[in-house]
Amino acid sequence: MIEIEKVGEVVKIRMxxxxxxxxxYYTAAYWLDGLLIDTGCSRTSGELLSVIEGLGLERIVNTHSHEDHIxxxxxxxxxxxxxxxxxxLAxxxxxxxxxxxxxxxxxxxxxxxxxxxxSPIGEVVTTGRYSFQVIPTPGHSEDHISLYEPRxxxxxxxxxxxxxxDKALQADSDIYAIITSLKRLNALSAKRLFQGSGTVRDDPQEAIExxxxxxxxxGEKVQQLHGQGLRPKEIKDRLLGREPPIAYWTLGHFSGLNLVRSYLKIEEDE
Ligand SMILES: [Zn+2]
Structure with a gap:
């Protein structure tokens, strides 16, 4: 299924x-001035094509290479x-x-x-009316970039x-890189934030901070408990409680335990 909504001059396409x-789960693509940012998942590619046929397309940017964006x-x-x-890297x-x-x-x-x-993205992406800075934002995946239109x-x-x-993290994400990237995004003082899930926020500073x-x-609490000799699972129980449902149906790929492990930079319990 696909839903279209105009947010100012941006067409939000939720799939x-x-x-x-x-x-x-929802994923989103955004179209503006002939540019499409992300392309959703393969299951909705036919529906997306019909929408884009009505809008026209000059270029695509992928924020990262996950299957719900390419x-x-x-x-x-x-x-x-x-x-x-x-x-x-994507x-x-x-x-x-x-x-x-x-x-x-x-x-x-x-x-x-x-x-x-x-093709490899440069430092700037321009359309007829807009110019976007390409901001490296690794962490969620190492090939992640964000786009910022300063004007x-x-x-x-x-x-x-x-x-x-967050109460859970994907096994291959890096929590310290996520935090560094969030700080980089916050320094831009953006006015409107368009999330990959389709949520559009007018309070980017507040939300990111x-x-x-x-x-x-x-992270500080995780390190503290680790210093006291607690194992990752015990730290997770203490700080995050029971695993959220997503941990079960993703067979542990997305879990609280992975979030704790990412802070401790360990992949599996010793
Ligand atoms: Zn992703």
Whole structure:
């Protein structure tokens, strides 16, 4: 399913796969002035194509190479022959998405993307009317970039900013890099933040600062308990309580334990 909403001059395109009639997780693409930022998941690529046919397309930017942000690349590139710009580290994954090694839950929710051809993004992306700074924002994934339009104050953050106060983390994310990237985004003093989930916020400073504060405080507590000899699982129980439901259906790929491990820079319990 796909939903379209105009947010000022930006067209927000929210997509989700339905399971038993209900939308699962949402992902979003944003279109403005011929530029499409992210392309959703492969399961909604046909619907996205019909929307984009009505709008026109000159270029695509992928914020990162996760399957819910590159899934429409192949269909759109085939139809429009457009350039797809992404971080250099994302390009081998665009060319061969099997490199994502998707867990079954990710294939179920989003589907597996088809290969597309990306080009390395520079420091600036321009359209007829806008000019975006490319901001490196690794952490959620190492190939993550965000786009900032300084005259408009627009900040497109993909998954570099995820709403809420995290109780779980994906196994391959780096919490310290996430915090550094959030601080870099905060320094821009953006006026409007467009999240990869489709949420659009007019309080970017406040939201990002609150999240950085929470993540830094949590990190200090994790280190403190680790210093007292507690194991990661015990630290997780003490600070985050029971695992959220997402930890179960992702078979532990997205979990509170991974969040604790990321602070301690360990992959598996010793
Ligand atoms: Zn992602």
């Amino acid at each position: 989700a796969n339905r399971l038993f009639g209900r939308p699962l 899934g429409g690349n192949a269909t759109l590139q085939e139809k429009f022959g457009v350039e797809i710009l992404a971080h250099p 390009l081998p994954i665009l060319a061969d998405p099997k490199r994502l090694h998707l867990q079954p839950y990710r294939r179920l929710i989003w589907g597996s993307p088809a290969p597309s051809q990306g 408009q104050g627009w900040l497109f953050t993909g998954d570099a900013y995820i709403g809420g106060l 609150k999240k950085v504060e929470y993540l830094e405080e949590l």
